[in-house]
Amino acid sequence: MRLLAAALAALALAAPAAASEQRPTASELESELVCPVCETTLDTSNAPVALRMKAFIRERIDAGDTKSEIKAKLVADFGPAVLAVPPRKGFDWIAWLLPLGGLAVAAVAVGAVAWRWSRRGEEPAPEPLDPELERRLDDELERYE
Secondary structure, three states, rough: HHHHHHHHHHHHHHHHHHHHHHOOOHHHHHHHEEEEOOOHHHHHOOOHHHHHHHHHHHHHHOOOOOOOOOOOOHHHHHHHHHOOOOOOOOOOOOHHHHHHHHHEEEEHHHHHHHHHHOOOOOOOOOOOOOOOHHHHHHHHHHHHH
16 A cells, blocks of 8 residues: 555656656746856846856747756756756766765764763762861851851
8 A cells, every 4th residue: 555655656746847857947947057157046147148048948948848958958058067956977976975975974973972972971979088177177167157
């Protein structure tokens, strides 16, 4: 039963993704591409090159190109730095794995410090005072009360 529910959920999520690939919107692509001049996403950039890229995207959508085809043409013109999200292949996997590795290392470090801190023993009790010294201390304290 769980397997059937998981399969239905995967199909439900795959349909919008496939529709997005076949019929992308300009705003969707503009949020996934970066202006090569100001290095912000196209939807926030008003640089002349960004405006030309936006016009190109609209032309290609009207011509019936898919999302991947439009991105491939822009990558061919401007290089892979035009993608807001690096591709998940080859050397670019480092951009995906490095932050996760850093989080894992930080979690282990925090765990180790917490474990050491919790294992730290109680401070030893102070040694008892010499009876004569304790009597003198009590006498001095009584004078101030």
